[in-house]
Amino acid sequence: MTTQAIGTSRGGIDAGIAVRAYLAVTGIVLLLMMLFGFTMRLAQAQWINIEPNTFYMILTMHGSGMVGITGLSGAAVMWYFVRRHVPVSTGVFVANLVFFLVGALLILGSGFIGGFAGAWTFLYPLPEHSGGLWSANAAAFYMLGLLVIGVGFLLLHLDVLRGIISVYGGLGAGLGAKQAFGLAPEKDGPPPAVAAATMASISNIVGIVIGAVVLVLMLVTLYVPSFTFNTLLAKNLIYYFGHTFINVTIYMAVIAVYEILPMHTHRAWKTNRAFYLAWVLSTLMVLTVYPHHLLMDFAMPTWMLIAGQIISWVSGLPVLLVTAFGALTNVYRSGIKWSVAAGLVFIGVAGWAIGVIPAIADGTVIVNSVMHNTQWVPGHFHTYLLLGMVAMMLGFMAYIGGGRAPSRLGPAGLWTFLIGGAIFVLAFLAGGAASVPRRYAVHLPGWLPYDRVGVIGAGLVVIGTSLLVTRFFLALRSPMSGDGIR
């Protein structure tokens, strides 16, 4: 297997600078979106007063912005590590960042100028039924923004797969399919970063293409009112895209765990048959489990909903029994000297594994009947996104740029983030168990205690994340510091 010389620049742009640019954009956007989230929580707690139209606009921006930025930073993790094993283009990587920034501007414009508040799931036909709140043009800008971002990701994933095929000969080989089914020796399998990148790229390409189809159809309906299409079909396509994209962010970020923990424990990440099998099965499941978003759509074929429940349950196993188990055995009595980077990626695995539990519960039809679209849902997804994906990504950030930063900042940030995050997600989950709906700008008096505890947790998360991001920016001043790429 070829190992590309680290630090070589292709297309005239230095890879190290490109990765840092991704992370710098991530740090800023992440903090901004967290402030939006904090604002919503304050409004729900009735400690500040904002109009519902502003609340829903912020909700739309927070949802799209967070999903986008986790996608972007996940791509940075994937690209950085997969590049050690296969040739990839820095030009394409940078192009994705440019597409992202252009798309983000369109989306921010649609919200802050056009007042678009159709939520990041832009459920057809809501974008064209705003009740006078936003114009067709605002909705169109939003959708164009998503399309532009999608194009960038499509190019990046195609380039990664091209690189993987050029070294391993095929996508099955990149995933370790032969190893998974015992047809080839485990030791000849691809490294974890390559298996994960293959899975993430295949899945995201499928999801983005489906998302592009529904976005284009909806753009047409905005301007040609006589053209309509089936609302249930639209819902299927939208959730297919949304589910896949947001899940893939975790599958990309987890590469940071596979790479950073072993550097600290001096034990290689065990890539055995179960590992490859988990990735093969995860690919299949991430592409088929989306009907769990439609369990309350009784018009769906019942067999699809039953399959949605069963696949939801099964898809938890690879996470818990392979990645979480792998991280635990890798760290167990290893003599590790904990660093901020290692601590954060370890928290990330825990957050992912813990968040999967309430998610699986909600994927059960009879539970979904009483928990669907309550705050149980932001409760579980903030657990595996904030305490899972984002923790892994902040770990990567600390690894790339934390080497020479002031020593106190990191640990203080880590603990504040962790404690605040736990309070924040538990407040959502408790609210959900008490039937507090999600996406409500105005809360009933009985719901306020949950919201107020949530505000405290959210505030701590914002502080903790600010410290960690500051640490990253301070380290940028010392040229190419830390243990990152030179």
Added chain:
Amino acid sequence: MIQNTVWDVSIILMGSVAAIFIGVAAGAPVALENYGPAIASAYRMRVWLFILAAVVLVAVNWRTLGELPYVSASAQGTPGIQRVDAVGEQWSWTISPTHFTVGETAEFHVTSKDVNHDFALYGPDMRIVTQVQAMPGYTNILRYTFKKPGIYRVLCLEYCGIGHTEMMSDIKVAAAKSVTGKTP
């Protein structure tokens, strides 16, 4: 109530996983001299964990998939069941009838005139008892047998624009008529 069970079980499982991570992290700085046997026994433990997970998975799915809320088309119009029409639109519900007695089964025919809404039925204690999506172009059928007297409320649980939180509507459920002469 399902919510309480789900909360309890989730918190116990989440707490257990968290405890394992904390325990391993706290003990990790002290290196184990001989990692080989420890790892081997961990992987043996994983086989048992897998078997346990598989058993739980099959049992829970077997049990819960037997109680699906989906009403088959052939079962519609069963005698003794009160048909109720529920139509959502931006931003109100039209529901009729809205008065029931405890023990009565309502069959809600739920649809929407414009965008996606969600018909969520809250009990007198403001906990959700059941729900179904309200979609333009589709009529979803949801059955519920009222168990407690009081005011039930219908809330919209699918984001539908600026008036989303205003889509609240009341349903009154009277106590069952006491059948005189039957009390022992």
